[in-house]
Amino acid sequence: MNRIEALKQLAFTDRKLDIYLTFNSINLTYLTGFSGATALITPEKGESTLFVGGVNYEQAKEETKGLTVELLKQSENLFEKIASQTAPIKPNKYAVDALSIEAWRALAKAVGGEEKLQTSSNIVREMRKIKDQKEIQFIREACKFTDLGMQVAAEILKPGVKEKEVAAEVEYAMRKKGSDGTAFETIVASGVASAFPHGSCSERTIREGDLVVVDLGAICKFYRSDLTRTFSTGKPSEKQNKIYDIVKLAQETAFKAIKPKAKASEVDMKARQVIETAGYGEYFVHNLGHGVGLEIHEPPVLSPDSKDILATGNVVTDEPGIYLPGHGGVRIEDTVLVTEDGAEKLTVAPCNLSIRC
Secondary structure, eight states: OOHHHHHHIIIIIISOOSEEEEOOHHHHHHHHSOSSOOEEEEESSSOEEEEEETTTHHHHHHHOOSEEEEEEOTTSOHHHHHHHHHGGGOOSOEEESOOOHHHHHHHHHHHTOGGGEEEOTHHHHHHHHSOOHHHHHHHHHHHHHHHHHHHHHHHHOOTTOBHHHHHHHHHHHHHHHTOOSBSSOOEEEEGGGGGSTTOOOOSOBOOTTOEEEEEEOBEETTEEOOEEEEEESSSOOHHHHHHHHHHHHHHHHHHHHOOTTOBHHHHHHHHHHHHHHTTOGGGOOSOSEEEOSSSSSEEEEESTTOOOBOOTTOEEEEOOEEEETTTEEEEOBEEEEEETTEEEESOOOOOOSSSOO
C-alpha cells in the first residue's frame, strides 16, 4: 500500500472524514516523494491532486506517480482553486493537516466558512512515526555520513583551532562523501559554551583542557541523522571524567530499555535516574530524545511526560547530558532504531573523551 492509499484508509475508513488537504511541506514530501509542492487534495475516491508552482511543475510531473499534478499559476488563488475542484464532491468537512491562522481564514472563506474546516494534523505525523525499510535505509546512509563527520572532528579537534573551522571541515567531509546537506546547524561548543545544550559554533579558539560538544547530522534523500560526542582537548580532569562516565552510563541504561511496547516516559526515566542518583539531576535540562526522519525533531518523544509507546520501526535519539554552568557540559547521543526485539544504534562513532574509547 502506498502512502496516499494508507492516508485514505486512516482518513476515510477509520475516521470517516470527507476529504483531506495537506499543506505542510514535510507531510507533502512524505506522501508524494517530492519536495517543492504547495498542496495536496486527497479525496476518498479517485486520484489525489498535487498543486505545484511553475518553477517546480515539470520536475513534479517527472518525479511523482499515481496522482494528478496541476500547475498553480501566480495569478491563481490556491484556496479558491481547491474550493472549485472539490465542489463536486460536496464535502461536509475539509480535514486540514496544518495552516497558519491567515491561511486558515482564507481557506474558510473560499469553502464557505470555518465550520467547514477541521484540523487533522496528527494523521500524517502518526504515519511518519513508523519507518519502512526504504526510510530506514536512507537514515542508515545519513548515519554513515554522520559517523564520518565525527571521525573528522575527532582528528582535527585541538587547542588553537576555531569552533567554526571544525564545523566547516566536518560539513565538507560529509558532503564529499555523499550527504545531501546538514540535518541542522552543526554544533561545536567548547569551554563554558559546552554547557549550553543548543550552543552553535563561534569564532572562539578551542583551548587546552576544554570540553567540546560536537553535535551534527547529515541528510540522505530527505532523511536525517543525529549524533553527539563530547571531547576533552588534553588530559581530562577528574571532574570531566566523572560527569562523562555518568552520562555514558545513563545513555547505555536508556538504550537497553528501548524496545517495542516500552513507554517513552519510562525510557527517559531510566537515564534520568542514573544522573539523579549521581547528584546531577538538576543539570540534565532536556528530554532524553526525539524521533528522527524527514525532520530532525518529530514523534515519538522520549520525555518525562510523553504518552508515546515505542514500536518497531521508530527511529529515535538517545541523548542524555549534564551541563554545569561556568564549567562545561557533556552530551552523548546516538540515532537508534527500534527493532522487533530491542534496539540498534545506527550511529556507531566511538564514544571518546580526549580521543579515548
